[in-house]
Amino acid sequence: MKQLKAIKNQSPPNTDNRRLELREDQMRRAGYKVIDTIIDHQLSLDQKFPVAIASRNEMDILLEEPMPEDGLSIEKVLDFVDRDILANCDYLAHPKSYSFVPGPGNFVSVLADTLAKGFNIFSGGWATSPAAAEIEIITLNWLLKLFKFPSKKGGGLFTSGGSMANLTAIATARRLRCGDDFSKAVIYMSDQAHSSNIKAIRVLGFKKEQVRIIPTDLEFKMSINKLKNAIARDRLEGHSPFCIIASAGTTNTGAIDPLNEIAAICKAESLWFHIDGAYGAAAILSKKGARQLKGIEKADSLTIDPHKWLYQPYEIGCLLVRDHRWLSKTFMAKAEYLRDIEGNKSEINFYDHGIQLTRCFRALKLYMSIKTFGLKSFRKAISYGVDLAEQLEAHLRMSPNWEVISPASLAVINFRYNPIHTKYSEKELDALNQKISNAIIESRKALLVTTILHEKIVLRMCLINPRTTLKDITDTISECEGYVN
Structure with missing residues (x-):
């Protein structure tokens, strides 16, 4: 039966x-x-x-x-x-997934995505989904207030991720600063800037020689003196500087470029100031992060990735701008078949603010998770990650086997196996640390990959997952030591 x-x-x-x-x-x-x-x-x-x-x-x-x-x-x-x-x-939501910028997500946002997809909501225009458009406006306004952008004039939109947000920002900067002729335009970023910026610049038709990669200092922050020299040299040679891309939390080290100083240069030189804060901008919710991110409010445009440190499931990025009209000036394209749903100026059509016409209802998950948990819970989760990286740094510095290469910054830390009592050459240390990474990954017990800093192969941890414990990390460190011999 x-x-x-x-x-x-x-x-x-x-x-x-x-x-x-x-x-x-x-x-x-x-x-x-x-x-x-x-x-x-x-x-x-x-x-x-x-x-x-x-x-x-x-x-x-x-x-x-x-x-x-x-x-x-x-x-x-x-x-x-x-x-x-x-x-x-x-x-990537696993407590021992330490590599890249591992977004842990949250269950409320999973439910939100299920609802948005289940109702198949088109979130491009006001007339088709007024409540969806309003929720996107409200959630963007929360973020504008958080980053102290203009509350009335400011705007933005949710995107697929930081790559699309950066592309949208640079396209807007090009349109407003260069018009139709950008043949002499020059853009500046550090050697630690995210690769998505290079990809965006290439997609937008800039040539390799129109990009200036500015060296960083010993803390992996953009060198202000070298930036100023590059701009002055370009002006003398007849080029047209138009945009500086600063990083608010680099992927490699969590470094934050000198935002206030770069803002002053942009103001003096009439340059667009874009901040790529895809990973690190959310740290503004912690006291330590807020101090480090001073100057972020001076950006013309700011990229944030809620699917990183705002704990949203993939995919959701965000672009904020000081004036929402900049986006429509860049992306609005009148189509005959949309004329009946244009609405008035207060009824925003987000397909006029970015590249996508058809858009899913991304805002719902961030909105629902903030409504459910409250901003206080997000503050605690982000502060926990910042503190956890500092605890790991202290643990490593107490050990005779490990060397900290870049200290904890916005929950990122880089280190390598380099025991005090054994002399290894730099080549041997590179091979040894690569071996450790390969072994721990092959064991499947932790995701811990390498990066290169100061020409050294190092292990990198990004500790933004609020479910990761110090014991998880120290257990992994012990596992790594076991792979040395």
């Missing part, structure tokens, strides 16, 4: 379903199964390996198949996805 009941409850294959629909009972069973799978995953995450290792050949063998003409039951598809797809991805 049990077997017959189980067979009866299985959905039949979807072989002829032109409406692309499931029955109500199928939808409920599948929906509950998906939610249960997500909750089970989150509750057991610390018991899983954070690292997935598989070759292209292994994935082809496991997953590759012809496009099916006939469908399977949704239960079989979900089982396949859970067993063979989800189990073969890195878990």
Whole structure:
């Protein structure tokens, strides 16, 4: 009887379903199964390996198949996805996922994304989704206030991530500062600036010789003296400086460029001041971060990535600007088929503020998570990450085996194995630390990759996950020491 009941409850294959629909009972069973799978995953995450290792050949063998003409039951598809797809991805929300800028997400935002996708909300224009547009405006206004941007004139939009936010910002700067002719325009950034800025500049049609990479100082911050010299030299040679990109929390070290000094240069030289704060800007919610980020309010445009240190699931980036009209001047393109939904000036059409016409309702997850947890919880979570990196630095400095290469800054720290009582050459140290990283990743116990600072291969941790503990980290450090011999 049990077997017959189980067979009866299985959905039949979807072989002829032109409406692309499931029955109500199928939808409920599948929906509950998906939610249960997500909750089970989150509750057991610390018991899983954070690292997935598989070759292209292994994935082809496991997953590759012809496009099916006939469908399977949704239960079989979900089982396949859970067993063979989800189990073969890195878990960046894992407490021992230390590399890159590992966004841990939160369950409220998962529910928000589910609602936004379930209702299939188009968030491009006011007329089609006035409540969605209003929520985006409200959430952007919260961020404008947080970063002390002009409350009435300021604006922005949510994007897919920091790459698209930076692209949107530089496109706006080019339009407003250069017009149609940008053949002599020059843009400045440090040697620690994020690669997405270079990609954006290339996409926007600038040549390599129009980009000035400014060296950084010993703290990996943009050298102000070298920046001033580069601008002066370009002016003498007949070039047209138009934009400086500063970093508020570099990916490598968490360094913050001298924002106030760069703002003063931009004002004196009539240059656009863009700050890439995709990773670090959210640290303004901590007392230490707020002190370090002074001057961020002077930017013409600011990139923030809520899917990093504001704990949102992928993907959601954000661009803020001092004047919302700058975006519409850059991106508005009148289309005949949109003339009936243009609305008035207060009813913002976000498709006029950026590249995308069709936009998903990204704002809902950030809005719902702030409404649910309150800003105080975000402040505590961010402060915890800043403090955790400093605790790790203290732990490493007490050890005879580890050398701190760049101190804790905005929850990022770089270090390497370099024992006091053993003499290694720089080449040997590079090989040894690469070996440690490779070994810990191959064990799948932690995601800990290397970067290069001052021509040294070093281990880097970014500790923004509020579920990571000091014990998680010290256990990983002990594991690393075990791979030395």
